[in-house]
Amino acid sequence: MDDLELKKAGLKVTAPRLKILSLLESAGPDAHLSAEDVFKMLLEQGEEVGLATVYRVLTQFEQAGLVNRHHFDSGLSVFELSGDDHHDHMVCTETGQVIEFIDEDIERLQHEIAEKHGFDLVDHSLVLYVKPKK
Amino acid sequence: MDDLELKKAGLKVTAPRLKILSLLESAGPDAHLSAEDVFKMLLEQGEEVGLATVYRVLTQFEQAGLVNRHHFDSGLSVFELSGDDHHDHMVCTETGQVIEFIDEDIERLQHEIAEKHGFDLVDHSLVLYVKPKK
DNA sequence: TTCTATGCAAATTATTTGCAGCACT
DNA sequence: AGTGCTGCAAATAATTTGCATAGAA
Numbered sequence: 126m127d128d129l130e131l132k133k134a135g136l137k138v139t140a141p142r143l144k145i146l147s148l149l150e151s152a153g154p155d156a157h158l159s160a161e162d163v164f165k166m167l168l169e170q171g172e173e174v175g176l177a178t179v180y181r182v183l184t185q186f187e188q189a190g191l192v193n194r195h196h197f198d199s200g201l202s203v204f205e206l207s208g209d210d211h212h213d214h215m216v217c218t219e220t221g222q223v224i225e226f227i228d229e230d231i232e233r234l235q236h237e238i239a240e241k242h243g244f245d246l247v248d249h250s251l252v253l254y255v256k257p258k259k
Numbered sequence: 260m261d262d263l264e265l266k267k268a269g270l271k272v273t274a275p276r277l278k279i280l281s282l283l284e285s286a287g288p289d290a291h292l293s294a295e296d297v298f299k300m301l302l303e304q305g306e307e308v309g310l311a312t313v314y315r316v317l318t319q320f321e322q323a324g325l326v327n328r329h330h331f332d333s334g335l336s337v338f339e340l341s342g343d344d345h346h347d348h349m350v351c352t353e354t355g356q357v358i359e360f361i362d363e364d365i366e367r368l369q370h371e372i373a374e375k376h377g378f379d380l381v382d383h384s385l386v387l388y389v390k391p392k393k
Numbered sequence: 394t395t396c397t398a399t400g401c402a403a404a405t406t407a408t409t410t411g412c413a414g415c416a417c418t
Numbered sequence: 419a420g421t422g423c424t425g426c427a428a429a430t431a432a433t434t435t436g437c438a439t440a441g442a443a
Binding site for chain 4: 310314318336
């Protein structure tokens with residue numbers, strides 16, 4: 126099933142790639158995992174993969190457009206499956222929970238701002254750091 | 260002159276702190292320097308400081324609210340003097356140039372979005388990656 | 394003097410790379 | 419057989435920390 130996605134991406138279908146891809150899929154759409162997270166989860170499932178391979182595969186997936194990499198002010202990278210949809214993130218500073226959202230007005234304003242300064246918008250990163258309302 | 264700012268921040272007035280603070284000030288408001296950048300610039304000026312001290316001082320400045328730290332998808336940290344004003348960033352993917360901007364509508368929308376999800380907005384990070392219009 | 398700050402080197406953390414062996418064509 | 423993929427260990431890059439000494443109050 127995931128075979129097609131890998132082939133389409135020009136990547137050979139191998140065990141580690143399949144395992145990582147399906148892990149990302151089963152982790153749900155709001156999962157944002159670091160390479161370490163993925164590595165540990167695979168170990169827990171009794172899978173045999175090297176951390177280096179996890180990094181390599183995740184990087185290949187990123188280049189193939191299968192996943193997106195974010196930095197979220199923490200300094201380490203987190204990865205998520207890139208659906209067809211673009212979205213931004215809200216990170217709870219107390220629980221670490223990540224919520225995805227999209228706001229058309231903000232999207233439009235961003236383009237306008239880039240234009241106004243003589244640029245074309247290539248990409249953007251918007252992260253809201255929030256805490257539960259008391 | 261910068262002595263006051265340091266004292267106000269509860270930091271002892273020392274040579275490295277003064278040098279780094281004045282370097283940041285003279286670098287201009289749109290300067291976003293990494294710890295390495297600051298370190299090298301100090302060396303070029305013939306100053307004697309350790310890289311570790313640069314990191315320590317920059318971190319202290321951050322905690323004191325004197326500077327802001329950003330990650331800009333590159334994975335390394337950049338620092339800038341935090342004026343009283345909040346602003347977001349636009350980074351040119353071709354020249355590396357950083358432009359600061361602020362858009363009240365986007366600010367307002369961000370609060371609304373957090374509210375809508377039952378959170379209070381604590382902070383946010385918005386970076387537009389752009390390229391010159393052809 | 395007393396306590397904090399600094400420099401330097403060693404330690405950590407996140408991530409990448411070299412290389413020998415295995416897998417698939 | 420040939421080329422790509424993997425694991426493991428060694429290599430890097432960014433940042434932090436331990437410790438003995440220099441410096442500020």
